[in-house]
Each structure stands twice: as C-alpha cells, then as structure tokens.
Amino acid sequence: MPYVGAVRSVKVRVPAKINLALHVGAARADGYHQLSTVFHAIDMYDEITATATHDGAINVEVVDVQGQPMPHVPVDRTNLAVRAAAVLRDRLDEPDLGVHLHIRKTIPVAGGMAGGSADAAGALLACNDVWRGALSRDELDALAATLGSDVPFLLHGGNALGAGRGELITPVLSRSTFHWVLGVYAEGMSTPAVYAEFDRLAGGRGVNTPDEPRDVLAALGSGDPDALAVALRNDLAPAALSLRPELLRGIEAAGPAPALAAVISGSGPTTVFLVPDAESAELLALDLRTQAVFDDVLIARGPVPGARVVG
Ligand code: C5P
16 A cells, blocks of 8 residues: 555665776676676765655655755656666555655765765665565665666675676675775766776777676775775776876875875776875865865765665
8 A cells, every 4th residue: 555644754875885996897798897896885975855745756856965956967767766766666566656855965976986876775765664665675685786786785885895797795894994085076977988988998808707806805804904005996997097088187186195095986087095094084185175186075984884764
C-alpha cells in the first residue's frame, strides 16, 4: 500500500569519493572499462531531502551550499536522483508513489568525485525510508548497481576495492584518518569523454584485467600517509590532462611541501593533495587559495561512512 498519512520527510547525507587507485583495463563489449580501483569516502556531503507526495510525480530541486538554484544541473529524468527514485518505485511496484527531492550540493558537479552518483545513492535511501519500502541494504545495492558504477560504493562509504566496472565492492579497513586538500574547478569534465580519450591514447592496447592496487591496500592497512603518497595512481590522469592540459598547473601548484602527493580524482578535473595532518591541510589550502590556480580550495578527511539518514 502507498503511504497515505501525514506528509513525511527524510534527510540523507551522502559523501563524495576520491579514487586512491584507479587502474583501468580495456573497454568491454558493453562499452564500460574493467576497473581495479580503491574508493575512499571523504567528509564532503550532498544532502538529499525526500518528501513523500501522493500524485505519482517525482521531481527534484537542486541548490548549492548557499541555497541558490543550480540551473545547469538537469532536473528531468536524466537527473540520476530522479532515476533512482523511479527505479525504486518500479521495484516496489507502487506507481502512485510520488516524491519531491530537495538536493543541497557541496560535491562539485562533473568533478570526478561522484556527485551525481552520491545523489542517486541518497535518493535510493531516502525514498526507501519515506515510502516505507523496507528494501534491505542488499536489495538497495542491487538497484544501485543498475544506476551507475559508483552508486553501490556511496551507499557503503569507508574504503573499498572496486572491481567489474566499479560496482563490485569489497570493504577495506584502514588504520587512520587521511587528510586532503581539494583543488576544485568551476568547469567540470565529461566522464564518457575522458574514458574515450583513454581509449584513443591506449590505441586498443588496454589490458583486460587491471592489476590489483596492492600498495594502496597495504598503505591503508598501515595507516601511513607517506606510503599512501607513493602508491596513489590514476590511469585516467593522462586522458584528463590530454583534454585539459591546464590541469598540470594545478597538479604542480603544491610544490614539494607540505603536500605528500597530488592526484586527479576519477575522471577529473578535481585535483586532490594528500597532506600529513590537519595543520598541513590548513597551510596548503591557504597557499593554494593565494595562488588562485583553482576556483575553490577545500579541506577534507577520510574515510567516512556512506549514505546515512540524518533527519
Ligand atoms: O557507470 P556510470 O554511469 O557512472 O559511468 C558513466 C560513464 O563513464 C559510462 O557511460 C562510460 O562511458 C564511462 N565508464 C567506463 N567504465 C567504467 C565506468 C564508467 O567506461 N568502469
């Protein structure tokens, strides 16, 4: 039965991800690339508030941190949160269920940090609660994988090894908190375009089974930021740099200290700097803001849990 009581709202908070390792294999028959990746959830969150309605409509409103509208973010069926709600409603077989989704975005749009996937994960969790769908986490995971390669990880958070196209995740424990400075660009990058450039640069020579990022897993186990710094690897970085050569200025902006390493996150363009501690993060952020290489500079730490109901 559809829920027909008083208006119900549920708020969910979902983190961004960065990839500590992104090993990319050859394109598969379905166009996706075989990955061996290590996801790491950081304390930068989108908030998704779902309010149940009874008119069968699924609509979405997207605002930035200041509460201002974000007109360049689509609000039709191409919005991944809207698709998540629709897929869940089909699964529940309750066509009369409706929902208004209000998304407050902190995660950069098209920034290589899975912002759209985070909103999909949040919408799944929020709608399952507000519609009293009572799907288990396993059932939500299965739906999440149909929505996008990163969506299952954002339900779980923490650190995880991602296989397949990224949707097959195995949790990985880490011994400590890692500190990051994020260099954010106003202009995003298209993930399919970056993968297409990867294929062009590889000239059909991609490996079918990318190797497991053992050194990143070992660094997480030891909790040693210096070990993690030398292990960070992103196979999509040459493709992102080929499409946007100016990203090199950002990668080189930190200089030798206090940053331990710099890496482009996912398909870019967000560039993340690993630093030894919170104080170094403040120092580096100040330096990068002064240089004005990035449109915004933020501080984050990880790992943090995945999508959670917060109100
Ligand atoms: O899975 P998701 O919808 O987030 O992927 C967006 C796009 O990124 C895909 O359409 C595909 O072009 C590319 N992609 C890929 N291989 C992956 C993940 C994503 O080629 N493993």
